[in-house]
Amino acid sequence: MQDGPLQGLRVLDVSTILAGPLCAQILGDFGADVLKVEHPATGDAMRGHGKSKDGHPLWWKEVSRNKRTIGLNLGRPEGAELLLRLAERSDVLVENFRPGTLERWGLGPDRLHEVNPGLVIVRITGFGQQGPYAARPGFGTLAEAMSGFAHLTGDPDGPPTLPAFGLADSVCGIAASSAAVMALYHRERSADGRGQVIDMSLLEPLMTAVGPSPTVYDQLGIVETRHGNRSTNNAPRNTYRTSDGHWLAVSTSAQPIAERVMRLVGHPEVIDEPWFATGRGRVEHVELLDELVGDWIGGRTRAAVVAAFTEAGAAVAPVYDARDLTGDPHVRETGMLTTVEDPDLGPLLMHNVMWRMSETPGRIRFTGRARGADTDQVLAGELGLDAAELAELRERQIVR
Numbered sequence: 427m428q429d430g431p432l433q434g435l436r437v438l439d440v441s442t443i444l445a446g447p448l449c450a451q452i453l454g455d456f457g458a459d460v461l462k463v464e465h466p467a468t469g470d471a472m473r474g475h476g477k478s479k480d481g482h483p484l485w486w487k488e489v490s491r492n493k494r495t496i497g498l499n500l501g502r503p504e505g506a507e508l509l510l511r512l513a514e515r516s517d518v519l520v521e522n523f524r525p526g527t528l529e530r531w532g533l534g535p536d537r538l539h540e541v542n543p544g545l546v547i548v549r550i551t552g553f554g555q556q557g558p559y560a561a562r563p564g565f566g567t568l569a570e571a572m573s574g575f576a577h578l579t580g581d582p583d584g585p586p587t588l589p590a591f592g593l594a595d596s597v598c599g600i601a602a603s604s605a606a607v608m609a610l611y612h613r614e615r616s617a618d619g620r621g622q623v624i625d626m627s628l629l630e631p632l633m634t635a636v637g638p639s640p641t642v643y644d645q646l647g648i649v650e651t652r653h654g655n656r657s658t659n660n661a662p663r664n665t666y667r668t669s670d671g672h673w674l675a676v677s678t679s680a681q682p683i684a685e686r687v688m689r690l691v692g693h694p695e696v697i698d699e700p701w702f703a704t705g706r707g708r709v710e711h712v713e714l715l716d717e718l719v720g721d722w723i724g725g726r727t728r729a730a731v732v733a734a735f736t737e738a739g740a741a742v743a744p745v746y747d748a749r750d751l752t753g754d755p756h757v758r759e760t761g762m763l764t765t766v767e768d769p770d771l772g773p774l775l776m777h778n779v780m781w782r783m784s785e786t787p788g789r790i791r792f793t794g795r796a797r798g799a800d801t802d803q804v805l806a807g808e809l810g811l812d813a814a815e816l817a818e819l820r821e822r823q824i825v826r
Contacts, residue, residue: 430457430788435610438463438512439493440500441522442470444566444592445550445628447489448599450520453606454492455779456788461512461804462490462795466497466826469797479771483794487768488776490794496805497798497826505824506531511809514541517621518606522550525560535623546609546621548602554627566594569628574636581654594632600780601631660705662687662715665745672728673745676719676735684708686740688715691722768793798826 435458439450447462447470454460464470476485499505510533513519519538521528528534535547549555552564570576570588580587605624613621633640639650650658655675657663662684665673678684684705685697696715701707708715723731728744735742744750752775757763761778768774779788805811805825819825 431786433457436516438519444595445598446522449602452603460493462493462495482770486794494800495795496801518546520548548624555625569594573632597631661708661712662719666723668728670727690738
C-alpha cells in the first residue's frame with residue numbers, strides 16, 4: 427500500500443513538546459519512517475501533556491503516530507554514538523534542545539554531517555540559534571507574547587490574551603515540516619547531494635501569521651490594538667448570539683458577501699451608503715452594522731440562521747466545541763476526523779492527515795507507542811547489536 431510521497435525517507439525525531447514532534451508527525455503521516463528517540467528513564471515530556479485514559483496519554487497517541495519508539499540517552503557517549511550510527515542512514519533529524527546542547531554531546535551539525543553529508547537537520551528553538559535571546563528558555567507562550575498575538579487578542583479594555591492551546595508550537599511545527607521538505611528537494615537537485623541546517627524559531631512563523639503590524643508601525647507610526655472579535659479590515663465581522671443560546675461567526679471580507687448579509691437581515695438601505703463600498707468604510711460604522719446583524723440573529727435559532735445564510739450565499743459558521751465538531755456531517759463525511767484502531771484503547775478518534783493528495787495520500791499506519799517499543803528491532807535488527815550488548819546498555823540506562 428502506498429504510504430505517501432515521503433515513503434523511503436528516514437526521520438529521527440529527537441525533539442520534545444510540541445513543534446518538533448508535530449513536524450515529525452506530519453512527515454510520518456505522509457510516508458516517512460520516523461524513529462522517535464526518547465530519554466530511556468524519563469521519556470518525552472509530551473507523554474505527560476493533556477488528558478489520559480486508563481493511563482494512556484491521548485495527545486501522545488496522535489502526535490506520535492507513525493513513529494517507532496526507541497529509548498536512548500544522548501547525553502552519554504555510548505548513546506550519542508548510537509544516534510550517529512542511526513543518523514548515517516537517515517534523511518532528516520528534528521531536534522529542539524537549547525542551542526549548544528547537541529554540540530556538547532558531540533552531536534552538532536558538523537559531526538552529523540561528517541557521518542552523513544546528506545542529512546537535513548531541523549533545529550527548533552524559542553528564538554533561533556543566534557542572537558541575544560538564543561540561550562533563553564523558549565516556549566510557545568513566550569512566542570505568543572512577543573509576536574504581537576497576545577497584544578492583539580482580547581477585548582479592547584481587557585488584558586492581552588494568550589491562546590488556550592499550543593498555537594506557536596503548532597504553526598512552527600507545520601512550517602518546519604515544509605522547510606524540511608524544501609531542504610530535501612534541494613538535496614535531490616544539487617550535484618553533491620548535501621543536506622543543510624534549518625534554523626527555525628517558534629517566534630518567526632507566528633510573527634508572520636499575526637500579520638503586517640511591524641510594517642504598519644514602520645510606515646505610519648500606528649500601534650494596532652485589541653478589538654475583540656471585530657476586524658479592523660471589514661465589517662460586520664463578529665460573533666453573535668442566537669435565540670437558543672448558541673454563537674455564530676459572521677465574516678464579510680468580500681464586498682458581495684457584505685451586501686448579501688445586509689439584504690438578508692432586512693437592511694438593504696445601508697448598501698447604498700457611500701461608506702459601505704469599502705471594508706474600511708464599513709469598519710467606521712461597525713457599531714451600526716453590528717447592531718443590525720446582531721438583532722436579526724438574536725431573534726432566531728442557530729439552525730434557522732445557518733440555513734438562511736446558506737441560502738443567501740452569505741458566510742457564517744457556528745462556534746463549535748469538541749462535541750459539536752465530532753458530530754458535524756461535513757467533518758465526518760470528508761474524513762477530517764478519522765477512527766484508528768489502537769492496541770490499548772481500541773477505536774480511537776483523532777485528526778486525519780492534514781491534507782488530501784490525489785496520487786500519494788498519506789495515512790495513519792499506527793498510533794503512538796509505548797516507550798522503547800522498537801528499541802530491540804532498531805538497535806539489533808538495523809545496527810546489529812547482540813543481546814548481551816543490549817542488556818549491558820539497559821543495565822547502564824543508556825537504552826530502554
